[in-house]
Amino acid sequence: MFLIEDPFKDLLIKMNQLKNNQNQLNKVEIPSFSRIVWRENCRDNSDLFYRWAEEFNRAELMTVVNKVRDCGIFLVEDIKYQEECFNFNKMGLIFLPIQKIEKDNSLVQPIFSSEKSRFIQCAVSYSEEKAQELVGCLRSGGANSVSKIGKLLGYPSCCIKSLLKYSKEKDAIDSIFTAAKKTKGVKISKEKVADGKGFPKKVSAETLSVNILPEINVALRNFGVKTISHIPCSFDCKESQKISKKFLQFMPSSSSLLKFLAEPMIWDEYKGMAIINTKWLRGATQSIFHDDKIHHIINLNKRKV
Numbered sequence: 251m252f253l254i255e256d257p258f259k260d261l262l263i264k265m266n267q268l269k270n271n272q273n274q275l276n277k278v279e280i281p282s283f284s285r286i287v288w289r290e291n292c293r294d295n296s297d298l299f300y301r302w303a304e305e306f307n308r309a310e311l312m313t314v315v316n317k318v319r320d321c322g323i324f325l326v327e328d329i330k331y332q333e334e335c336f337n338f339n340k341m342g343l344i345f346l347p348i349q350k351i352e353k354d355n356s357l358v359q360p361i362f363s364s365e366k367s368r369f370i371q372c373a374v375s376y377s378e379e380k381a382q383e384l385v386g387c388l389r390s391g392g393a394n395s396v397s398k399i400g401k402l403l404g405y406p407s408c409c410i411k412s413l414l415k416y417s418k419e420k421d422a423i424d425s426i427f428t429a430a431k432k433t434k435g436v437k438i439s440k441e442k443v444a445d446g447k448g449f450p451k452k453v454s455a456e457t458l459s460v461n462i463l464p465e466i467n468v469a470l471r472n473f474g475v476k477t478i479s480h481i482p483c484s485f486d487c488k489e490s491q492k493i494s495k496k497f498l499q500f501m502p503s504s505s506s507l508l509k510f511l512a513e514p515m516i517w518d519e520y521k522g523m524a525i526i527n528t529k530w531l532r533g534a535t536q537s538i539f540h541d542d543k544i545h546h547i548i549n550l551n552k553r554k555v
């Protein structure tokens with residue numbers, strides 16, 4: 251049982267508008283959003299959920315301070331920007347703003363709390379040259395920047411290779427789905443399933459059932475809850491697991507987070523919007539728009555090893 255269903259209504263309307271307005275030649279740009287509805291009696295867990303997100307943001311920074319990698323991407327509340335720059339400059343870190351994140355409050359639940367809706371996304375590094383290189387690559391975009399960005403942010407080479415291949419694909423489905431498909435032991439089925447919204451009608455879907463390493467479960471990445479900053483090439487990528495362990499060293503609440511990430515979850519994407527069902531909450535977030543007329547579902551950790 252969920253407390254309320256309504257918060258998703260405007261998102262679905264927005265998605266339909268996007269779908270109807272789409273230009274046949276261009277992909278529809280899905281706006282960034284992430285919204286949560288808590289299950290009944292689970293709202294008390296929201297503090298812990300947002301603490302995990304804050305701890306990951308801090309680990310983005312600490313992995314750079316400790317030279318686990320050259321650069322990171324850190325979110326700073328705009329009102330604290332000067333103060334944070336001053337503090338981290340003292341630690342020998344360079345901060346360069348990438349972009350202001352002005353969230354549309356009608357559509358977006360900020361990742362940390364309802365009052366903090368304005369952030370500055372910064373490139374952070376111990377080297378000014380590397381921080382500048384990262385900002386330049388992020389702004390120029392394109393396939394050529396992908397491997398440079400991946401290297402600067404410390405992604406494993408197997409995941410960079412997979413990201414590069416993915417960036418060149420036309421009509422790609424979300425790379426989380428691609429990663430799940432490449433995971434050892436995945437079971438793939440194409441059938442009609444319940445649509446997950448409580449209606450009796452069934453919808454066409456491609457469903458992947460897969461057990462994954464909790465350390466690299468990024469299904470909730472758009473809510474800030476994650477343990478690595480990249481999408482792994484598969485959900486059993488050992489190199490990503492190694493990096494995750496380095497991030498987790500800087501996350502005091504890592505044991506409760508890993509326990510949560512090992513629980514069953516369902517990630518259900520349709521035409522660029524993903525709904526994630528977990529034991530505590532249902533989340534809605536943007537995915538990659540495509541015109542595939544089926545649901546893409548990942549049934550995570552259904553069968554315990």
Ligand SMILES: [Zn+2]
Nearest residue numbers: 408409483487
């Ligand atoms: Zn990998």
